[in-house]
Amino acid sequence: MSALSRFCFAGFCLRDYYLPGFCLTFFVSLCIGPASADTRVALVIGNGAYVSTAQLPNPSHDAEDVAASLRRSGFEVIQGVDLRQADMQDLTIRFARAASRADVALFYYSGHAMQYNGVNYLMPVDATLTDEADLKRFVRVDDIVNDLQQAKNLRILVLDSCRDNPLADMLKRSATRAASVGRGLSKVEAPRGTIVSFSTQSGQVAADGTGRNSPYTTAFLKHIEEPHEIGDVFRDISSEVYDASGKTQLPELSLSIIGKFYLNGPVSVTVAPAAPQAAPRPDPCASAEAHWKAADTIGTVSAFEDHLARFSSCSFASLAKARIDGLKQKVALAPATGESRMFDGKWDVTVNCASSGKALGYTRTLSATIADGVFHAEDRDPRTNSTLAIDGQVSADGKTTLSARGLTGPSAYTVNNSAPGSPYGYTIDAQFERSRGSGKRNELRPCSFTFVKR
Structure with a gap:
């Protein structure tokens, strides 16, 4: 079997993993059936x-x-x-x-x-x-x-x-x-x-x-x-x-997922002769996914608008528009500024997550501010590089559903044993009083939140 045949039947091409058959062009068009015996x-x-x-x-x-x-x-x-x-x-x-x-x-x-x-x-x-x-x-x-x-x-x-x-x-x-x-x-x-x-x-x-x-x-x-x-x-x-x-x-x-996977083909890949070729045109969407993950972790209107401005014709454009529409709708439904200022100030937040399945329990503390009824907390653990950001609008009666996003730390503390640095998100139903508040996590595992005004 030639080196080219071994290359084809192994199912790899230019470091991308193609699951079905693919077509190689080498001076003439050569189409091979199923390129790998993947099950x-x-x-x-x-x-x-x-x-x-x-x-x-x-x-x-x-x-x-x-x-x-x-x-x-x-x-x-x-x-x-x-x-x-x-x-x-x-x-x-x-x-x-x-x-x-x-x-x-x-x-x-x-x-x-x-x-x-x-x-x-x-x-x-x-x-x-x-x-x-x-x-x-x-x-x-x-x-x-x-x-x-x-x-x-x-x-x-x-x-x-x-x-x-x-x-x-x-x-x-x-x-x-x-x-x-x-x-x-x-x-x-x-x-x-x-x-x-x-x-x-x-x-x-x-x-x-x-x-x-x-x-x-x-x-x-x-x-x-x-x-x-x-x-x-x-x-x-x-x-x-x-x-x-x-x-x-x-x-x-x-x-x-790491790498590129294809369920269906053919995928055409050109193996060029030694003659020089013009440099390929850069893919305008090549960095769209990485930028989307960053914008989605930040979770603000400005972050999604920046993604939309940079990658308006790429895969995540529709999702960015949806996030922007949703956030703007929340702002439109928010109470007038003066109605929720009673909660304005600095708050200490304690997150207590009990052990769930194979995931270990943990306690995390972070600082938050409420300004004009808008809640924001942000924390990064320098030991594990895990992050947590919490945002939301507190209504005049103290009720709110907060949105939490971040990157995971050690796998032992995550429900699905996610790799460190994996993005995550969940919501928190909370009730604030004048100087205290409490809340609970809605998704995946039980966690309680305690809010104390300084």
Whole structure:
């Protein structure tokens, strides 16, 4: 076998990892079939025929169409529709075993789901929900994420499952006072080598749609077979849903991948002869992703406007516009300046997060200011380089939902064992009095906040 053949069959090209076949041009066009023997497995589930809650018309169609699309992209697909608890457990066990021998693993779910105490659950069609014990009948998303991590190269979690679930209201009435039954799903930070895509933002509810497929799955089917880098594919899916919904539904997307991955080809790469060539034109979007991560971590209107000015034609432009619209809407709905000045001043903030699963607990303190009712706190730990910034508008009655963003420290203290320096975000429901306040974290893990005015 020649050096060129070995290069092709190994599946690598110019340091980018191409998962399907690709085409090399070397004096003449040479097209090779599947360039690597990568193994791809997928579990596709559509649950709609629920016994004890509202039925959903689209999940069975969603699962059928997604499974067909993934098979065209070279996946071995495990498929299930309207699964009862035992059947759902059987398929997830089959998928866990298949993922352990796969290069690429993908999990897709369409149907009812919910979060409880920061943990996300997927619902079999025969499940009932009268108290916390019934959650044992559900499938934990954390377990699916762990199964995906067995795949060698790329892991993808897709949840088109943020529909309004009436059973969640029943659980709220029976749950303990300390329990939290949140709206929609809790945010999942993507572990390294993973893409996590929700049909809408964490804590929000998505539309089931009126056509054959849900709005999210319609966009997924439109883009997933395109010969583009996989990160760009999922950004295009998010933008498509946001635009098609009239800017009311924005998918949650978390990526933690290194290198470039392609599910479909061919991708044309030119291996030039020794003759000199003109320098390639620079890619105007080459640094868009890095700049977006920085802007999203800062989370201010000016940061998103700066990104939009620099990269108006790149992948994150639509998301930047959405963030700007949302922040401006919050300002428009904020109370008049004089109504919330009673809280103005300097505050000490204590964050106390209990141990959750394998994540260790911790306590963090930082300083905050409230000016004209606008809350801002910012801290960086020089020992771990972890950061935390908290922002929001405190209303005249002291109620607020604050937004927290930052970069993680040591993996042992994160729920999904994220790599140090990974971006994260969550919200805090808080109540301020004249000189004190308290709050709780809404997503992923239980944390309490104490605010003391100096």
